Amino acid sequence: MITLKNIIKTFDGNTVLKNISTVFEQGKTNLIIGRSGSGKTVLLKSTLGLFEVDSGEIWYNERNFTQMNQKERKVLRREVGMVFQGGALFDSISVEGNVRFPLDMFTEMSSAEKQKRVDFCLDHVNIEKQAFKLSPSEISGGMQKRVAIARAIALNPKYLFCDEPNSGLDPETATVIDQLIQTLTKEFQMTTIINTHDMNSVIEIGESVLFISHGQKEWEGTKNEILSSGNQKLEDFIFANKLYAQMKKGK
Structure with a gap:
């Protein structure tokens, strides 16, 4: 499990992450979604420690990552696996x-x-x-x-981070990759965090979904709760997606 508490991150005076708190659960596929520029990649990299947050806390189970020195972080990173966007x-x-x-x-x-x-x-x-x-x-x-x-x-690893793992793949292959990540997550009981804009992935494996807009947490829930979220920004983000439109129609 990874817990974020009141995370704030700025670049050159511009606040990119605005007081974000959430929990990424062990043994589940935790998805971060949002438009380009929403802050989801910054959140992923901040959680990994590639960016230092301005304030807030990042906990890996019972360990406060934000208070660790470089030696301690190096040890923890051996428990982390990373799937990069381009492989x-x-x-x-x-x-x-x-x-x-x-x-x-x-x-x-x-x-x-x-x-x-x-x-x-x-x-x-x-x-x-x-x-x-x-x-x-x-x-x-x-x-x-x-x-x-x-x-x-x-x-x-205890923790698996995936940055746009389906980027550049056809829909059928993307589904295979989604299902593979979910299977491995459950088999090895990893805390898996996936940064994606692919609504097919959300509907396929979104056991826990965090929606970010303009650096703020707008909504979180499961794939089954998205259709009845009542969140206008979330619906604006996904409504153009054909899969979502079909599901909405068949609801």
Whole structure:
């Protein structure tokens, strides 16, 4: 579980996050949604510690991240997995080499132990063995995202952050990635936070949804509660989405 308490973040005198409080629950897919420029990416990066907040508290379970020194934060970050928007795979090394990378960096595992963990993670994201030795450029975009997820779970993280994991994917592949993230979240009981603008993802896996507008928390709830939220800003954000329009019509 990650708890945010009264988070404020400014850049050059401009307040980007305005007193945001929320709880990201363990074992659930927690989604942050909002328009471009709403502050959702800043919130994600602030929670990770990539941006220092001006005030407020960030708690990782019972640990106050905002009061930790750099050494303590470095230890905690070993419990964090990250799936970047573009995948951010190293094209100069193989698929299995990408998944082994955090194990080489942060563990004292033997070569055999590392290989066993690599095989386990790639198997869990349904990458076949014949692809292990390929470079990322030799596999599809959907497979690249799955490899990125395998790398993110290599260190068996307690917390998983996903920044627009469906970016650049076709709807069918995006759904597969959504379901994969949700399955892994439940299997490993991670606290998963997903930054997205994809309403298909919200309807598919939005167990907990935080809607941000102009740096403020406007609404939070589940995917099932969105249709009856009564929040005009939320409806303005999603009403143009065809999937939402169909659901509204069939309600």
